[in-house]
Amino acid sequence: MSCFMCPVCKGDLHSDGKAYTCENNHSFDISKDGYVNLLMSQQSSFKRHGDDKLMVRSRRDFLNKGYYKALCDALCDCVKANVKSNSVVIDVGCGEGYYTNAVRNSFEGQLFGIDISKDALRFASKAIKNAGFSVASAFSLPFKNESADCIINIFAPSAYEDFYRVLKSDGFLIKAVPLENHLWDLKCALYDEPYKNKPEKRNDELFELVSFNELEYKINVADKDDILNLFRMTPYYYKTGKAEAERLLKLDSLETTVHFGLEIYKKRSLL
Ligand SMILES: C[S@@+](CC[C@H](N)C(=O)[O-])C[C@H]1O[C@@H](n2cnc3c(N)ncnc32)[C@H](O)[C@@H]1O
Ligand SMILES: [Zn+2]
Numbered sequence: 001m002s003c004f005m006c007p008v009c010k011g012d013l014h015s016d017g018k019a020y021t022c023e024n025n026h027s028f029d030i031s032k033d034g035y036v037n038l039l040m041s042q043q044s045s046f047k048r049h050g051d052d053k054l055m056v057r058s059r060r061d062f063l064n065k066g067y068y069k070a071l072c073d074a075l076c077d078c079v080k081a082n083v084k085s086n087s088v089v090i091d092v093g094c095g096e097g098y099y100t101n102a103v104r105n106s107f108e109g110q111l112f113g114i115d116i117s118k119d120a121l122r123f124a125s126k127a128i129k130n131a132g133f134s135v136a137s138a139f140s141l142p143f144k145n146e147s148a149d150c151i152i153n154i155f156a157p158s159a160y161e162d163f164y165r166v167l168k169s170d171g172f173l174i175k176a177v178p179l180e181n182h183l184w185d186l187k188c189a190l191y192d193e194p195y196k197n198k199p200e201k202r203n204d205e206l207f208e209l210v211s212f213n214e215l216e217y218k219i220n221v222a223d224k225d226d227i228l229n230l231f232r233m234t235p236y237y238y239k240t241g242k243a244e245a246e247r248l249l250k251l252d253s254l255e256t257t258v259h260f261g262l263e264i265y266k267k268r269s270l271l
Contacts, residue, residue, distance in 0.1 A: 002014060002015050002020060002132065003088060003110060003112065003132070003143060003144075003147055004020055004036070004038065004112075004132065004134060004142050004143065005142050005143050005144045005147075006020075006022035006024070006026050006142075007038045007039075007040050007136075007140070007142050008022075008024070008026045008040075009022060009024045009026060010144075011023050011024060011026075012144075013028070013142075015030065017030070018030055019036075020036050020038075031122075031125070033121075033122050033125040033126045034125035034126070034129070034133060035118075035121040035122070035124070035125040035133035035134060035135060036132075036133070036134050036135070037118070037134070037135040038134045038135065038136045038142040039116065039135045039136050039137060040140070049116050049117055049118065050093075050115055050116035050117030050119075050120060051095065051117045051119065051120055052117070052119060053119040054232060055232055055233055055237075056095065056096050056117065056119045056120045056123060057123075058228070058229040058230075058232035058233045059095060059096060059098070059229070059232075059233035060096045060098065060123055061225070061226075061229050062226060062229040062230050062233055063098040064098070065226060067219045067221065067226075067230075067258070068098075068258065068260075070215060070217060071176060071215055071258075071260050071262070072098070072099055072102050074213060074215060074262050075099055075102070075103065075152070075154070075174065075176065075262065076102050076103060076105075076106040078174055078211075078262060078264065079103050079106040079107055079150070079152075079174070080106050080107065082150070082172065082174075082264065083106070083107040083109070083149065083150050084107075084109075084149070085107065085108040085109060086108065086109050087107060087108075087109040087110075087149035087150060088109060088110045088112070088147060088148045088149050088150075089103065089107065089109060089110070089111050089112070089148065089149065089150045089151075089152060090111075090112045090113075090114060090141070090143065090148050090150075090151050090152070090166070091103065091111070091112070091113045091114070091151075091152040091153075091154070092114050092138045092141070092151055092152065092153045092156060092159070092163070093114070093115055093116075093138055093153060093154065093155070093156020093157060094113035094114060094115050094120070094121075094124055094133075094152075094154075094156075095115060095117070095120045095124070095154075095156070096120045096123035096124050096127070097113060097120075097123065097124030097125075097127055097128050097131075099152070099154050100113045100124060100128060100131060100152075101127060101128050103152060104128060104130060104131055109149075110132070111130070111131040111132070112131060112132045112133070112134070112143075113125075113128070113131055113132070113133045113134075114133075114134055114135075114136045114138065114141060114142075115133075115135065115136075115156075116135065116136070116137050116138070117135075118135050121133050121134075121135055137159075138153075138156065138157050138158070138159040138162065139157075139159040139162055140162065141159070141162050141163075141165075141166050143166045144166070145165050145166065146165075146166070146167065146168045146169065146171075147166060147168070148166050148167050148168065148171055149167075149168055149170075149171050149172075150167075150171060150172055150173070150174065151163050151166065151167060151171070151172075151173045151174070152173075152174050152175075153173060153174070153175045153176075154175070154176040155176060155177070155178065158175065158200075158203070160203040160206050160207065161206070163206075163207075164206045164207070164267060167267045168267075169267065169269060170266075170267070171267050172210075172264055172265060172266050172267065173207060173263075173264070173265040173267070174262070174263070174264055174265075175261075175262075175263045175264075175265065176260055176261065176262050176263075177199070177200050177260070177261045177263065178197050178259065178260065178261075179197065179199060179214060179216070179259040179260060179261045180196045180197050180198075180199065180259060181196065181197075181216060181257045181259040182197055182257070182258055182259040182260065183230075183234065183256055183257070183258065184196070184256065184257045184259075185254065185255060185256035185257060186230065186231070186234075186236075186248070186254060186256045187236070189247060189248045189251060189254060190236060190240055190244050190245070190247065190248050191240075191244060197259075199261075205268070206267070206268055206270075207265035207266065207267060207268060208265060208266045208268050209263060209264070209265055210264050210265065210266050211263065211264040212261060212262070212263050212264075213261070213262045213263075214259070214260070214261055214262075215258075215259070215260045215261075215262065216257060216258070216259045216260075217257070217258060218255055218256065218257055218258075219255070219256060219258055220253065220254075220255045221253060221254045221255070221256065222252075222253040223253070224249070224251075224252060227248065227249070227251060227253075227254050228249060230254075231245070231248060231249075
């Protein structure tokens with residue numbers, strides 16, 4: 001059994017290597033790169049389907065230089081310490097799989113990556129062969145109720161209700177979020193009046209925060225291409241005027257603070 005759930009009838013999906021099919025004969029082809037598209041057409045009526053090719057490529061190139069390795073190592077330590085063997089782990093909003101790939105080597109069991117962007121999954125499924133990848137929405141995960149031990153959610157939308165549905169009763173959620181000072185110096189280079197990030201509101205009804213680790217350090221982005229890639233992988237790229245962007249792109253190097261929160265939540269039992 002694959003763990004994937006048919007998005008039409010909610011039955012189990014089985015793979016023959018070419019397609020996933022349920023017992024009602026709903027069938028979903030596996031792409032040549034290895035992912036399956038389980039996004040229903042009514043879920044894809046948004047204008048943009050997650051991150052586009054440029055964002056995905058920029059993020060891949062930037063992350064592969066190791067600037068966020070400390071966060072990736074902390075995530076892997078957290079997985080090693082908390083995920084038992086034979087677990088089912090889902091990386092929701094996995095992007096092109098920088099963290100998914102590292103997590104793959106941190107536990108024994110089944111690993112899945114979900115993202116709404118086909119462009120991101122093309123990269124992820126090409127690079128990581130021992131995980132299952134599906135185009136899907138975080139808000140309608142193609143997994144059965146109580147089928148996962150752990151959900152990983154790194155800088156990606158959090159669909160708490162669906163996370164709650166899919167996690168087993170002793171399941172938990174590992175989240176990484178940007179904190180107040182994240183990319184502060186990049187914002188100072190772009191804007192006359194930069195603002196600090198507002199911390200994301202926690203969902204206290206469904207999940208209990210059991211651990212919180214803060215990671216704050218400086219990175220020296222000493223290459224014009226890396227600065228451009230960093231800019232392109234942020235939401236500022238689409239929000240910033242040309243003149244402001246040019247200020248940043250004139251720089252030969254940029255030293256900036258990065259500031260992450262790594263959180264572990266336990267699923268609450270609702271009476
Ligand atoms: C900032 S990126 C983070 C990617 C990856 N976790 C990382 O940190 O490298 C956010 C990701 O969430 C995806 N995304 C956005 N909306 C989504 C949704 N509704 N369901 C699933 N993924 C979504 C985007 O396509 C993108 O790949
Ligand atoms: Zn079906």
